[in-house]
Amino acid sequence: MNQERIKSLVEVGIFASMALVLDLIANTWGFVNGGSISIAMLPIFVVAFRRGLKNGLIAGLLLGGLQILVTRTYFLVPLQFFLDYIAAFIVIGFAGFFPKAITKPIHLVLGIVVATFARLLAASWAGIAYWSEYIPDGIADIDRVFGTAFSSTLITPTLMTWVGSFVYNAAYLIPSAILCIIIGLVLQKRGILSYHLIAE
Amino acid sequence: MKSIVIGQYIPGTSFLYKIDPRTKMIAILFLLVSVFLLKEIWQLVVGALLVVLIFMLGKLSIKRIMRGLRPIMILLIFTFIFQLLFNQTGNPLLPVEFTILTISLVSVGSAVVWTVLWRLIRKVFPYRFILLLIYIAGLYAIFYYLGYGPLLADRVYFQIYDEAVLMSVFVIIRLMIVLTLSTLLTLTTKPTDLTQGMESLMRPLKLIGVQSEEFALIISISLRYIPTILDEANKIMLAQASRGADFSEGKLKDKIKQVISLLVPMFIIAFKRSEDLADAMESRNFVPGKPRTRIHELRFGRWDIVTVCFVVVVFSLSLGLLLW
Numbered sequence: 334m335n336q337e338r339i340k341s342l343v344e345v346g347i348f349a350s351m352a353l354v355l356d357l358i359a360n361t362w363g364f365v366n367g368g369s370i371s372i373a374m375l376p377i378f379v380v381a382f383r384r385g386l387k388n389g390l391i392a393g394l395l396l397g398g399l400q401i402l403v404t405r406t407y408f409l410v411p412l413q414f415f416l417d418y419i420a421a422f423i424v425i426g427f428a429g430f431f432p433k434a435i436t437k438p439i440h441l442v443l444g445i446v447v448a449t450f451a452r453l454l455a456a457s458w459a460g461i462a463y464w465s466e467y468i469p470d471g472i473a474d475i476d477r478v479f480g481t482a483f484s485s486t487l488i489t490p491t492l493m494t495w496v497g498s499f500v501y502n503a504a505y506l507i508p509s510a511i512l513c514i515i516i517g518l519v520l521q522k523r524g525i526l527s528y529h530l531i532a533e
Numbered sequence: 534m535k536s537i538v539i540g541q542y543i544p545g546t547s548f549l550y551k552i553d554p555r556t557k558m559i560a561i562l563f564l565l566v567s568v569f570l571l572k573e574i575w576q577l578v579v580g581a582l583l584v585v586l587i588f589m590l591g592k593l594s595i596k597r598i599m600r601g602l603r604p605i606m607i608l609l610i611f612t613f614i615f616q617l618l619f620n621q622t623g624n625p626l627l628p629v630e631f632t633i634l635t636i637s638l639v640s641v642g643s644a645v646v647w648t649v650l651w652r653l654i655r656k657v658f659p660y661r662f663i664l665l666l667i668y669i670a671g672l673y674a675i676f677y678y679l680g681y682g683p684l685l686a687d688r689v690y691f692q693i694y695d696e697a698v699l700m701s702v703f704v705i706i707r708l709m710i711v712l713t714l715s716t717l718l719t720l721t722t723k724p725t726d727l728t729q730g731m732e733s734l735m736r737p738l739k740l741i742g743v744q745s746e747e748f749a750l751i752i753s754i755s756l757r758y759i760p761t762i763l764d765e766a767n768k769i770m771l772a773q774a775s776r777g778a779d780f781s782e783g784k785l786k787d788k789i790k791q792v793i794s795l796l797v798p799m800f801i802i803a804f805k806r807s808e809d810l811a812d813a814m815e816s817r818n819f820v821p822g823k824p825r826t827r828i829h830e831l832r833f834g835r836w837d838i839v840t841v842c843f844v845v846v847v848f849s850l851s852l853g854l855l856l857w
Contacts, residue, residue, distance in 0.1 A: 340811040346754030402724040408715035
């Protein structure tokens, strides 16, 4: 029992740092300019699949914490900071709801999709939190800015910030998730995800 | 690869480095709250001067900190323009309101055609910048003159109000203060000290079942292994490059193959490494959750007293200004 606990602890720590390293070197691969698309989530998914939900959540939290400690982070509004660097990373551990993913392809895909969607929601909410703090007060008077025809439609500045934030985050999270799924499936096929787990 | 710098920490000896990490964390938290309590521009300007003073006394280069803000500049500019254009409180500053655009089905359609045309010509026309200018001018002309058909939005006005100018300046100053202040912690404290401070601050959470020691241990393991794993990733990438892999070029499919050629050894080495470490810890009789001893203990000093006094004064002043 004790031995398993120590193993989980150590694995969480080492895989979180691997996630950070992948994030750092992803910039040099250039899948897309700026390198926002990265497979940094993959080690966290793997820990969550192997060691369960709780350890997955801790690994996610740890990746967020490492981002704060090691890389440049931006504090704009308290809620935005919490969502961007803590909540958005913790929820990656939701992949731990699918422990069978170490051997079954469908579970792996489901786990990554669920976790990425949760992260997308948290990250978008962070964007909304920022814009709702800094959106002008007088904007309620939309007729004066966009004319009457505009206000009769459903498009409002609030909706625009919501959609904008969602699209912005989806633009790098969805490709990242697809990449993680492809590489995750390859690793699963080669039996790496169940490394030293099944034999015991 | 070599340009990757780990950590924000800048070595130094000023008083900022002598404050205990626990004091520093709580102090910065309270200072951030104080900034959000301020509601007037002059108060924020005083706050900004205070932050500059802290950085100067702490012998930190403000230029360097500003350079760190570059990636977020675009967001700040957006926020500024957003406030300036859409905030409609106070008195108008311009004599008349301009109608600048009319958005209708016809104009949107023409704009799409114009954009496609521009993308096509761009491939053969040598002077791209001139073409870009022509494109923007054409776009403006389309929206100004082609306002026929069902309207999606009419009369986009352009007017600037005095409150909007004040508000946009207010917002930018506040963001700058908050952004620079929040980096102070990671700039002047080693990650290991921060971890230790965090563990110490989280200790009361044990009552609700949070194992702060365990968490701090995992953070220390992570921090310790970042350079090792980075080094290893470098080695694997070089080894794969010697086999002909190219990590920065090629088609998407080739790139994914190359990433897999990096990840497979990385994962296996990571599994082996965690097992070795777990074995080593267990053989030294490590029990998760039990108290540990450290080589360096955190201690409060006289700078902590100064910091606490400073923060108490600043916080009560800003609270007073809010209530007054």
